[in-house]
Amino acid sequence: MDLADTDLPDDIDALKALVRAHAASAHANAQRVAELQDQLSSRTIEIEHLKLTIAKLRRMQFGRKSEKLERQIEQLELRLEDLQTDEGAAAQTDAKKTQPRRESTGRKSLPDHLEREERVHLPIDEHCPGCGGALKPLGEDVSDQLEYVRAHFRVIRHRRPKFACSCCDCIVQAAAASRPIDRGLPGPALLAHIATSKFAYHIPFYRQSVMYARDGVEIEPGTMGHWLGSVTWLLNPLVDAVRRHALGGAKVHGDDTPLPVLAPGNGRTKTGRLWVYVRDDRPSGSPEAPAVWFAYTPDRRGE
Template sequence: MHAEPAALPDDVQALKALVLAQQAQLTERAFEIEHLKLLIAKLKRLQFGRSSEKLDREIEQLELKLEELQVSAVPAPSRSASAAPAQIPVRRPLPEHLPRTRVEHTPTCACPDCGAAMCKIGEDIAEVLDYVPARFRVIQHVRPKLACSACERIVQLEAPSRPIARGLAGAGLLAHVLVSKYCDHLPLYRQSQIYAREGVEIGRSTLAEWVGGCFHLMDPLVTALARYVTAAGKLHADDTPVPVLDPGRGRTKTGRLWTYVRDDRPAGGTEAPAVLFRYAPDRRGERPREHLAEFSGILQADAYAGFGHLYEGGRIREAACWAHARRGFYELHQSTQSPVAAEALERIGALYEIEAEIRGSPPEHRAAIRQARAGPLLESLREWLREMLARVSKKSDLAKAIGYVLTRWSALTRYVDDGTIEIDNNAAERALRVVALGRKNYLFCGSDAGGERAAAIYSLIGTAKLNGLDPEAYLRHVLERIADHPINRVEELLPWNVASTLVDNPAVELAA
């Protein structure tokens, strides 16, 4: 809006004050526009991000188009005798651990020309990878009764124990149900439909009872896992929301799944990695205090205020996450192409390049390299951030991103002098991905008790995967033994203690 000449003051000082006021308004408006652009960009990424149905459909269409192009590129077999021989692609041999079924195609023993007998001089073998659908089976436990003709005594062995007392499901089926729900994200009603196609009717309520029975059976094992995790000197922690049915209100409420990861392999550690999930009906700060009551050491986590009370007293020390610190600059650069954000990303990237070189090295070596190389980069970054903060508006999103880093500087740089600490909290975020995938499929937990069951089974499956085990094979192994296993030796069934007894199941990889 332009002022009329007659309305402008004649006094020079008043005129300067008016100009300065208008400049301040324009500056404030520019920062508001920048903030709104960033907010709109964030909302668009949420609306049209990878998890949206619209983009999923577009990806599916592109994949179908690619599939059609690949199929169309395969030439039809020529019937002409003069056609050039087709080039045979070089393929990797099929895995040796797969069972082989030999099918012989033997010609007649008489020579087609003279009729004389023929002898074998060799053979050609061509292997084809085939698939046999999974099948149910019924195991009959037969217990003969033996009678003594002299004293008329009858002897019969006791029935073997079952994972679930008087239950019809064997350990293999129970393990398959658990892995299908909590690892492959198949809700129980879908599993029921799949089994019905095999001619086996198992209701969803029956499957739910089996899941609950397995939870109670393996609860002592999860308790042992929790003791192992919280005995570590360093943990990664994070949490994620989980919708939970709230029958009294006729809607869902928001529960939380917390994860605590023990993994020192990046620092050359030889102890087994493990992950512990805990469910809570809310996100109050007392939840992590309860979960970590027995823990002391380094806790690497985000800036959630509920963790703040844990650091009082010195029993638990904070290590912050550079991935979270980087995220604010990344979002700003994606939405506004800010050169300041771009430079911040480049400087943080240099820190990650150092980490890639020393991953897996002993803590002493990591600390020495970080002090020599990352230390100067961090000091330069700190001074640069302070300089940029003085130039930008305190209300801008760039100032918020810079403030996040500077206010947590001590926790963000603690990793430099301690080689056991990681640069970020990605170990915990990776552990939570399985929860995010499952949440998309089965939508919500049925109750708080359902959240506790999910946390327990996520813990066992996640730990098995961290130790390189097939989770279904591991759970089958546990369910076959845990009912008769002494509870004071339940640690013997933790994944790293049974790894040597489980047969490896390498993935089948084909390359055309």
């Protein structure tokens, strides 16, 4: 803390006491800085160790023990997320006074396809605050900030006006727009979102129902299941085309993964198999597109 000359006491003993107090305060601050640096260093070492362990487990996760290793990887990633969260919180605590500046990790540039919005921030005063003179441009500082626009529902109302001929009373009306489900409520984007959430992000229907209810849209889990079941025939031609291309390569890589499946009637689960067939000749210089085809069988015979 800076003190003016008028704030300093005239007594020598009081001046010595003031100097000792400032020295003790500076020493305490230095110790605090050292402790925070030690904590940051220890946390950084643990984060790097976790990253190496996760990378090692990922290289080992192919084989009979893959499910067990995947669970271990998930637990380590959760721990890594906690440590990185603590690191971020520590960096915000006394950032200007006690935390050392982190070196740049080579941040990747944002993809070009993202929507961009420019905001120009002009000075409050149009004239020089020092002398009142006119201001002229002298370059600019540009920085990017990544933002997220929350997904939202939209109601599309289709109106088909009817027209009647004044001569012959013929009624003319445009044909109804095509829908994924005949006379169904959901649009194609909603169906794609529900399917992706369930099968790619493993969000079951009942959780999606809760998420949509927060926006005031009530969709029963059974309704979503019926919707996806109703549009499976739309995807069959695409699945068949992927299957023919994936299995038509000179080299096809295949593997199976066991997964528990409910056994109707006895309240237990049985072991089904999810088969994956991969065609990818890009490492050999082939220009043919890679493809992956999945198939499910109730047992390991693969029929």
